[in-house]
Amino acid sequence: MSGTTGAGLGAAAAEVSPIPKGRWFYVLVPIMVLCIVSYMDRTNIGFAIPGGMSRDLAMSASFAGLAAGIFFIGYLFLQVPGGYLAAHGNAKKFLTWSMVAWGVISIATSYVRSETQLLVLRFALGVAEGGMLPVVLTMVSRWFPDEERGRATAFVIMFVPIANIISGPIAGGIIQGFGWRDLFLFEGIASFFLILPWILMVQEDPEQAKWISPRERDYIVGHLRAEQDRLAAQPAVANASFGEVMVNANMWKLIILNFFYQTAIYAFVIWLPTVITNLTKSNIASVGFLSVLPYIATMIGMYTIGRVSDHSGKRRMWVILPLLGLAASLLLSVVFKDIIWLSFVCLISAGGFLQGAAPVFWTIPPLLFTASVAGPARGAINALGNLGGFLGPFLMGWLKDLFGSTDAGILTLVMLLVVAAVITATLPRTEPAAA
Numbered sequence: 001m002s003g004t005t006g007a008g009l010g011a012a013a014a015e016v017s018p019i020p021k022g023r024w025f026y027v028l029v030p031i032m033v034l035c036i037v038s039y040m041d042r043t044n045i046g047f048a049i050p051g052g053m054s055r056d057l058a059m060s061a062s063f064a065g066l067a068a069g070i071f072f073i074g075y076l077f078l079q080v081p082g083g084y085l086a087a088h089g090n091a092k093k094f095l096t097w098s099m100v101a102w103g104v105i106s107i108a109t110s111y112v113r114s115e116t117q118l119l120v121l122r123f124a125l126g127v128a129e130g131g132m133l134p135v136v137l138t139m140v141s142r143w144f145p146d147e148e149r150g151r152a153t154a155f156v157i158m159f160v161p162i163a164n165i166i167s168g169p170i171a172g173g174i175i176q177g178f179g180w181r182d183l184f185l186f187e188g189i190a191s192f193f194l195i196l197p198w199i200l201m202v203q204e205d206p207e208q209a210k211w212i213s214p215r216e217r218d219y220i221v222g223h224l225r226a227e228q229d230r231l232a233a234q235p236a237v238a239n240a241s242f243g244e245v246m247v248n249a250n251m252w253k254l255i256i257l258n259f260f261y262q263t264a265i266y267a268f269v270i271w272l273p274t275v276i277t278n279l280t281k282s283n284i285a286s287v288g289f290l291s292v293l294p295y296i297a298t299m300i301g302m303y304t305i306g307r308v309s310d311h312s313g314k315r316r317m318w319v320i321l322p323l324l325g326l327a328a329s330l331l332l333s334v335v336f337k338d339i340i341w342l343s344f345v346c347l348i349s350a351g352g353f354l355q356g357a358a359p360v361f362w363t364i365p366p367l368l369f370t371a372s373v374a375g376p377a378r379g380a381i382n383a384l385g386n387l388g389g390f391l392g393p394f395l396m397g398w399l400k401d402l403f404g405s406t407d408a409g410i411l412t413l414v415m416l417l418v419v420a421a422v423i424t425a426t427l428p429r430t431e432p433a434a435a
Contacts, residue, residue, distance in 0.1 A: 020216040026209070027143045028155050030201045031136055034095060035159035037194060038129050040167045040187050041106045042071060045122070046270040047167070048183060050277050051175035051284045057115055065397025067118050068270045072389035074126025079386075082131020083379030086138035092202055094135055099191055099198065101128035106188030110181040134379035137362055142205040145223035146366070147310065154306030154359035161298035161355065164269065164291065172288020227366075245373050246380065253423050254365065257319075258385025260420040261357065264326065264413040267392030268354060275347070275406055279340060290344075294351025301352040306359040315364050316429065320421045322356030327417035329353060334407050364427065 045053070049064045059067065085094050105125045112118045136156060144152040167187075174183045203209040206217045245251050272294065276287045301322065309318035329350035336342040362378070369377050396409035 019219045020213045022212055022216060023143050026211055028152065030198055031156055032159050034194060034198060035136065036163040037191055038102060038132055039159055039163035041102050041125065042129060043269050044167060044171050044183055044187055046273050047171035047175060048180040050274050052180045057118065059115060061397040061400040063115060065394040067122055068393035069390035070119055071122045071126035072386050074123040075130045075386050076383045077127050078130035079134055079379035079383030080376050083134035083138060083376045086135040089204055091135045091139050091204055094131055096195060096199060098128055098132060099195055103188045103191030106184050110185040133382050137378050141366055143220060146227055150306045150310040150359055150363050153362050154302050157355060157358045158299055158302050161295035164295040168288040168291040172285040176285040245369055245377050250368055250427060253427055254381050255384045257420040257423040258381055259388040260416040262386050263388030263392040264417050265354060266389040267396045267409065267413055270393040271396045271406060279343060294348050297348050297352035298354045301356040302359060305356040309360045315360050316424055316427055318360045319357040319424045322353045323417050323421040325353035326350055327414045330410050331414045334410050
């Protein structure tokens, strides 16, 4: 009798013991490091522009915005192929070769002598980095069930503020001490130091990993299988091909709202050093350190919003609120521009909302489309949406040339963010129905 009771208690204890969480380290850390280096290669031009590149290459603000934004034209080409390859087990190889390519291109950028050369290399860098995000998000979807995916995606997308926190002081220091050309050289070389650790550490999915415990593997595989079974019970979703998804109204809502969102994000990221320079009249090294503060706020905002979204399940609401918070903060930064400290506080607040909607947004496609098309769908959403990464920097530069300041560009971003929030409100509800 007592032996049976003891066995029952032991079984109960085993049932309630926490699931091992090795996936949070072995999967997310190498992915984050990869994304951080790629993002630094992508955005370091934001510091190079006020740090001497515009002067040396005789660039106008409009051309500087074009050079920053043309990256996203190249970024289009490998989005859907990257998502497709990741969905068929080739994520690791794809990202390894991408790393080699963007390292070479970044180094080559340090030798540019004309505007044309800069445009060609920025376009090529966009092609090289184009498949990264859909591939990474597909990997995350294989390792983290829906109830964890918001937090996991938030950790991954946290590469954006972390990269900006790291790159601000580094870029400012390198430019101040050596020059803008060495910034591209050093960051390109850094890419090659990541290749061996990446090859040794990263696995495609739980079935291939040697470090994972059987209990953690069973938890992941079981939950993901149940998730796909739930989707299979929805005939309109389960039977959809990628071509059918591409004519789906909700797909285009996701693309358009992401387009407006990315327009605002990349305009902010690329032009923030210039905005801070004009606001504070500081040198480029000081601007590098000041630029850290908005991105510290970004990290806090991303984690907090991703966590709250996971607990509530209200994905739409936690996309809408950060979009409106970002719009309000940017608006107030212009309203209070004559009070330097208050305007800068508003920029920090904008940083807090900047990427808050992103991890929540990327949990929505897997809830609307099956796994067989969710990878390519992410690629299409990211590819077309990230054309906003071309529009944002160029629009800011063009309006700066036209009006003599960045105020008009910032106010335009406010309008686009409000429109994105309205579009989000029209998406289907994805939270579980109340019991």
